Ligand SMILES: CSCCC(=O)C(=O)COP(=O)(O)O
């Protein structure tokens with residue numbers, strides 16, 4: 220399906236959802252210093268051809284402007300002529316869509332996701348034991364243990380992609396970039412938001428528990 224074939228109302232719906240989620244996350248302080256990026260897929264999905272709306276690069280995500288989003292294709296190339304630049308991290312979104320077929324991807328930098336990514340870097344995963352909120356990921360086993368993957372962070376974004384490809388786990392809808400932030404995804408914006416909130420709750424829990432264990 221080409222970009223032109225996608226119904227205008229689907230594109231407008233994606234932009235309205237991005238606006239709503241951006242405002243909510245901004246109110247939580249989840250976009251410090253213009254960090255973070257959000258995307259929602261539109262139209263049909265084939266791993267070799269799809270399109271999505273994504274935040275423009277370098278924008279202050281705490282305000283709304285007419286130049287906040289643009290549509291790109293599976294290679295991160297704009298679908299329409301525009302002077303806007305897609306997020307510098309668009310290639311990570313492209314790869315997650317290709318691998319998972321997700322409908323939305325949200326990326327935020329928080330102190331908790333940064334601290335746990337460094338603290339557990341040796342294990343390359345954040346270990347989580349029996350925390351109720353993993354049900355947010357549809358994991359219902361009693362006292363389940365999960366490992367949330369952490370991958371290397373590089374200034375050169377294409378260099379991050381191969382490790383993302385290698386480490387994505389079908390049962391865990393998120394991946395952490397070391398000392399950078401989390402990417403969480405879902406079938407749609409509602410699910411991606413639920414997953415992101417569950418991850419952030421878990422990171423704060425893990426962080427606080429580690430402090431208590433150390434008697435700090
Ligand atoms: C200013 S934070 C460094 C870039 C980054 O990690 C990020 O999430 C925002 O980049 P974008 O190009 O999407 O604005």
Ligand SMILES: [Zn+2]
Nearest residue numbers: 254255308400
């Ligand atoms: Zn980032």
